[in-house]
Amino acid sequence: MNRTLVKIIVPEEVIINKIYFIRGQKMMLDKDIAKMYGVQPIRLREQVKRNKERFPDKFMIQLTEEEVEIMVSQNAIPSKKQLGGSLPYAFTEHGVLMLANVLKTERAIHTSIHIIDVFVKLREIALSHKDLLLKLEQLEKKFAKHDNEIETLFNALKELIKPPIQERKRVGYKLP
Numbered sequence: 001m002n003r004t005l006v007k008i009i010v011p012e013e014v015i016i017n018k019i020y021f022i023r024g025q026k027m028m029l030d031k032d033i034a035k036m037y038g039v040q041p042i043r044l045r046e047q048v049k050r051n052k053e054r055f056p057d058k059f060m061i062q063l064t065e066e067e068v069e070i071m072v073s074q075n076a077i078p079s080k081k082q083l084g085g086s087l088p089y090a091f092t093e094h095g096v097l098m099l100a101n102v103l104k105t106e107r108a109i110h111t112s113i114h115i116i117d118v119f120v121k122l123r124e125i126a127l128s129h130k131d132l133l134l135k136l137e138q139l140e141k142k143f144a145k146h147d148n149e150i151e152t153l154f155n156a157l158k159e160l161i162k163p164p165i166q167e168r169k170r171v172g173y174k175l176p
Helices: 003-009 012-017 030-037 041-050 063-073 093-101 106-128 130-161
Strands: 019-022 025-027 060-062 088-090
Touching: 012 019, 012 025, 012 106, 019 106, 025 030, 025 093, 030 041, 030 088, 030 093, 030 106, 041 093, 041 130, 093 106, 106 130
Parallel strands: none
Antiparallel strands: 019 025, 025 088, 060 088
């Protein structure tokens, strides 16, 4: 199987849409990876359990009930039913690569390489935009300072525009 065929099978957009930000890391769910690799999710989980030593916490995590609820509520996953009735595993870039070594199918190997390429592209995009992000943060700080100064100026102008309050002469009967 050549790489161009894999690209047709799994377009980059599909891979990007299946990468979630979980516990501060970019990760993919087991069911999505299994579909791309052409295997059943239960078979993928079996291989992971048989090769547990290959998947340390920095390669793979199992989502909690709360994390699943958050993903469902944010429509990342249509329903809990989509997860196959169990708490899914989520894999980092390194975990995806390790899955290809465990599954050993030609499709898994080529798809894994393609997924890693997408992870690398995302990282490069983030790094190239880091300078732009820094500039935006500097501008934001500068304008935040100006906002405070402008607000102070407007408050001073409002005070100047207000007519002076003069004490009124009392009307009515005055006692000596």
